[in-house]
Amino acid sequence: MGTGLTRFGRRMRWVPSGLTRLGKQFSTSVCDNNPPAKSFNLYTAINQALHIALETDPRAYVFGEDVGFGGVFRCTTGLADRFGKTRVFNTPLCEQGIVGFAIGLAAMGNRAIAEIQFADYIFPAFDQLVNEAAKFRYRSGNQFNCGGLTVRAPYGAVGHGALYHSQSPEAFFCHVPGLKVVIPRSPREAKGLLLSSIRDPNPVVFFEPKWLYRLSVEEVPEHDYMLPLSEAQVIREGSDITLVGWGAQLSIMEQACIDAEKEGISCELIDLKTLIPWDKETVEASVRKTGRLLISHEAPVTGGFGAEIAASIVERCFLRLEAPVARVCGLDTPFPLVFEPLYMPTKNKVLDSIKSTVNY
Amino acid sequence: MALWLTRSRTVVLQSLKQKHAFWAAAAPLRSSSSSSSSSSSSTVPFPCNSSSPNLFWVNCRFKSTLAMNQLDSLPFSDSDDEQALDFPGGKVTYTSEMTFIPESQEKRVPCYRVLDDNGDLLIGSHLHQMSKEVARKIYNNMVTLQVMDTVFYEAQRQGRLTFYLTSSGEEAINIASAAALTPDDVILAQYREPGVLLWRGFTLQEFTDQLYGNKGDYGKGRQMAIHYGSKKLNYVTISSPLATQLPQAVGIAYSLKMDKKDACAVAYTGDGASSEGDFHAGLNFAAVLEAPVVFICRNNGWAISTNISEQFRSDGIVVKGQAYGIRSIRVDGNDALAVYNAISTAREMAITEQRPILVEALTYRVGHHSTSDDSTKYRPLEEIEYWKTTRNPVNRFRNWIVKNGWWSDKEETELRSSIKKQVMHTIQVGEKTEKPPVADLFSDVYDVTPSNLREQEKQLREDMIKYPQDYPSDVPL
Ligand SMILES: Cc1ncc(C[n+]2csc(CCOP(=O)(O)OP(=O)(O)O)c2C)c(N)n1
Numbered sequence: 096m097g098t099g100l101t102r103f104g105r106r107m108r109w110v111p112s113g114l115t116r117l118g119k120q121f122s123t124s125v126c127d128n129n130p131p132a133k134s135f136n137l138y139t140a141i142n143q144a145l146h147i148a149l150e151t152d153p154r155a156y157v158f159g160e161d162v163g164f165g166g167v168f169r170c171t172t173g174l175a176d177r178f179g180k181t182r183v184f185n186t187p188l189c190e191q192g193i194v195g196f197a198i199g200l201a202a203m204g205n206r207a208i209a210e211i212q213f214a215d216y217i218f219p220a221f222d223q224l225v226n227e228a229a230k231f232r233y234r235s236g237n238q239f240n241c242g243g244l245t246v247r248a249p250y251g252a253v254g255h256g257a258l259y260h261s262q263s264p265e266a267f268f269c270h271v272p273g274l275k276v277v278i279p280r281s282p283r284e285a286k287g288l289l290l291s292s293i294r295d296p297n298p299v300v301f302f303e304p305k306w307l308y309r310l311s312v313e314e315v316p317e318h319d320y321m322l323p324l325s326e327a328q329v330i331r332e333g334s335d336i337t338l339v340g341w342g343a344q345l346s347i348m349e350q351a352c353i354d355a356e357k358e359g360i361s362c363e364l365i366d367l368k369t370l371i372p373w374d375k376e377t378v379e380a381s382v383r384k385t386g387r388l389l390i391s392h393e394a395p396v397t398g399g400f401g402a403e404i405a406a407s408i409v410e411r412c413f414l415r416l417e418a419p420v421a422r423v424c425g426l427d428t429p430f431p432l433v434f435e436p437l438y439m440p441t442k443n444k445v446l447d448s449i450k451s452t453v454n455y
Numbered sequence: 456m457a458l459w460l461t462r463s464r465t466v467v468l469q470s471l472k473q474k475h476a477f478w479a480a481a482a483p484l485r486s487s488s489s490s491s492s493s494s495s496s497s498t499v500p501f502p503c504n505s506s507s508p509n510l511f512w513v514n515c516r517f518k519s520t521l522a523m524n525q526l527d528s529l530p531f532s533d534s535d536d537e538q539a540l541d542f543p544g545g546k547v548t549y550t551s552e553m554t555f556i557p558e559s560q561e562k563r564v565p566c567y568r569v570l571d572d573n574g575d576l577l578i579g580s581h582l583h584q585m586s587k588e589v590a591r592k593i594y595n596n597m598v599t600l601q602v603m604d605t606v607f608y609e610a611q612r613q614g615r616l617t618f619y620l621t622s623s624g625e626e627a628i629n630i631a632s633a634a635a636l637t638p639d640d641v642i643l644a645q646y647r648e649p650g651v652l653l654w655r656g657f658t659l660q661e662f663t664d665q666l667y668g669n670k671g672d673y674g675k676g677r678q679m680a681i682h683y684g685s686k687k688l689n690y691v692t693i694s695s696p697l698a699t700q701l702p703q704a705v706g707i708a709y710s711l712k713m714d715k716k717d718a719c720a721v722a723y724t725g726d727g728a729s730s731e732g733d734f735h736a737g738l739n740f741a742a743v744l745e746a747p748v749v750f751i752c753r754n755n756g757w758a759i760s761t762n763i764s765e766q767f768r769s770d771g772i773v774v775k776g777q778a779y780g781i782r783s784i785r786v787d788g789n790d791a792l793a794v795y796n797a798i799s800t801a802r803e804m805a806i807t808e809q810r811p812i813l814v815e816a817l818t819y820r821v822g823h824h825s826t827s828d829d830s831t832k833y834r835p836l837e838e839i840e841y842w843k844t845t846r847n848p849v850n851r852f853r854n855w856i857v858k859n860g861w862w863s864d865k866e867e868t869e870l871r872s873s874i875k876k877q878v879m880h881t882i883q884v885g886e887k888t889e890k891p892p893v894a895d896l897f898s899d900v901y902d903v904t905p906s907n908l909r910e911q912e913k914q915l916r917e918d919m920i921k922y923p924q925d926y927p928s929d930v931p932l
């Protein structure tokens with residue numbers, strides 16, 4: 096699969112209020128002192144970040160399947176022309192090779208920015224990530240590390256991707272001490288978080304919401320900037336219930352918050368951004384205020400990262416909670432084609448859950 | 456070549472044993488030595504005792520395997536050192552000459568074909584045993600595949616299908632390989648091999664229903680378009696992750712072996728997928744477990760935008776077989792007759808000798824990778840045009856059957872327009888057919904639906920009644 100606006104057609108049918116307002120709703124405050132920014136979509140913001148990464152560090156490399164001509168989602172467009180084929184190149188079609196190679200490159204003090212064409216295809220590299228990248232530093236007593244490693248992969252629903260072009264495998268990697276997992280929600284966030292991930296001295300798995308590659312547009316500063324990892328952000332303040340999410344699901348949750356507000360429920364929405372190590376304090380502070388928590392993600396509910404958040408917050412806020420922690424997530428089935436709209440944690444499912452949690 | 460190797464190794468072993476009889480008693484690696492000689496003797500010499508009806512291929516195959524006898528051309532002089540090493544796998548002689556095996560042979564492995572570009576039978580290929588009936592069916596199916604591809608591709612462009620991917624340029628590999636197999640052979644395809652299903656009798660409506668993921672789709676609307684599968688036709692359902700089917704094919708083949716079936720497993724793969732770790736696992740397992748599996752690698756030059764020059768630096772795929780101990784052949788994938796011959800023989804060897812065979816078919820992906828791809832972004836138009844015209848596999852085969860008096864222009868026109876009408880009709884039907892019911896979202900995750908899924912189904916049904924606007928109207932409750 097490649098890209099194409101047409102693929103979003105179906106999803107738009109059942110996200111009636113659309114996503115075009117995403118930028119405004121989610122505007123971040125990082126660049127207040129900078130010259131006005133132009134509007135870009137998410138894949139262009141990623142592309143900018145990669146340009147900056149290669150430009151600012153002569154030891155940075157970008158590689159993966161089909162990245163030479165710009166990648167199937169166009170994120171690496173123009174990089175090979177600009178920085179040459181020794182720094183931006185196609186690899187043979189082998190994910191374990193891509194990540195293993197990247198670990199070695201990173202271990203020599205380089206920034207290895209590897210692309211896995213779809214998150215669904217990261218599993219052949221699972222061993223390299225879980226047993227190698229994550230433990231490279233620890234097992235050597237910090238003699239060696241592969242901190243310069245960043246693995247980018249498009250994840251999540253896309254309208255008709257079905258089993259193998261839609262998965263959200265973030266929870267697998269959240270179970271691996273030594274890795275960081277980062278997921279941006281919008282173009283501006285994507286650029287700043289990707290640059291931080293690339294420059295972070297730890298291996299990072301960076302999942303890009305492919306549903307938003309073209310659809311999400313907002314003002315993105317053209318200069319080099321970084322957004323902090325492991326810092327969640329309250330992107331909508333409220334007093335009755337805390338909602339926690341990441342990536343593309345935040346736009347669905349935002350719609351639910353708006354609808355809930357019409358019914359007099361004030362929702363606080365938090366973008367977790369970094370899933371491990373995650374910012375418990377921000378979530379805890381919010382739940383202490385609202386007394387209720389709802390987590391939503393596209394990945395199947397069972398064993399999803401929502402379970403970890405729920406458990407941690409129950410540990411910390413048990414006496415403050417006024418209702419059970421709610422999870423609105425993907426179903427415990429593989430990601431289906433025709434049934435995608437049924438599988439998804441839709442706005443109305445989130446909305447119903449907000450209401451039942453508040454009215455518990 | 457394997458025949459030659461086997462024989463010559465036996466000869467070498469015998470003479471070594473005579474000279475150094477004490478090894479037999481004293482060698483620390485004795486078990487390996489005996490296992491190697493026993494495997495040599497158990498190898499069925501080919502083709503001497505082959506009672507197969509395919510005997511007429513022997514000449515040709517033997518010629519091409521001789522040409523591939525690469526060990527002959529390796530730069531080793533005969534050893535004069537008598538202290539040969541008894542090592543697992545057989546005796547290894549010593550040499551005082553320090554010689555690295557070169558990274559490649561001087562000459563590339565030749566490509567077996569029997570029809571030239573004009574569809575004329577090459578002199579010396581005694582291979583026109585294909586019956587008129589089979590030849591006509593092969594041609595009919597290649598044309599059907601072409602027409603299907605054209606209509607479905609257009610339908611996707613018009614927004615009537617979510618996704619499609621053509622086999623354009625690879626019709627001969629699709630159909631002629633299928634024709635060389637029997638229905639009992641189990642197929643594990645990559646995704647650009649719908650022709651195998653077509654040959655086995657998958658109907659146009661069955662194809663269309665899968666593309667629409669409607670009630671007629673055996674996959675129950677769960678997978679993306681083109682992920683066909685048919686238990687009835689021994690065609691294992693397509694999976695998008697590349698190369699995963701290769702080790703699986705070996706497991707299937709091993710089962711056929713243990714059940715003493717007159718059948719093999721046939722795994723298709725692409726040049727790109729050959730870079731995956733599972734390719735290595737599949738070939739190595741097949742060799743070690745002596746599994747009756749035929750690996751067919753469609754080397755079409757491209758893996759999406761990645762040219763084979765960025766994929767591997769070997770002489771293609773065919774040479775990899777030898778490293779695993781697998782007999783291999785390179786065939787012109789655009790010569791249907793050659794593909795038919797090579798796969799028939801490969802199948803015969805795989806089953807009678809219980810061994811894997813690797814076939815590399817040289818071809819070209821004439822279409823875009825899929826409907827999500829624009830291949831003019833990364834490859835020259837002239838290249839596409841050349842393969843589409845000069846090297847067109849369908850035209851080449853047509854020339855041959857026309858010269859045989861087995862096909863006419865009139866039949867051609869009629870066939871094409873009739874198939875087109877039929878495909879369009881299946882689209883009209885497929886579009887209107889309702890989707891699989893909600894229950895199919897939850898079934899088959901396990902053999903029996905566990906309680907978490909039963910709860911989720913109950914909740915979903917309530918949601919669907921409450922918010923009908925959120926859900927497709929053609930999925931029945
Ligand atoms: C494990 C895995 N990685 C990546 C992909 C994405 N992908 C789908 S097809 C393809 C190219 C395959 O090329 P090749 O094997 O040569 O087959 P062809 O398309 O040429 O028939 C890629 C990279 C995938 N499906 N599975």
Ligand SMILES: [Mg+2]
Nearest residue numbers: 725726757758
């Ligand atoms: Mg290919």
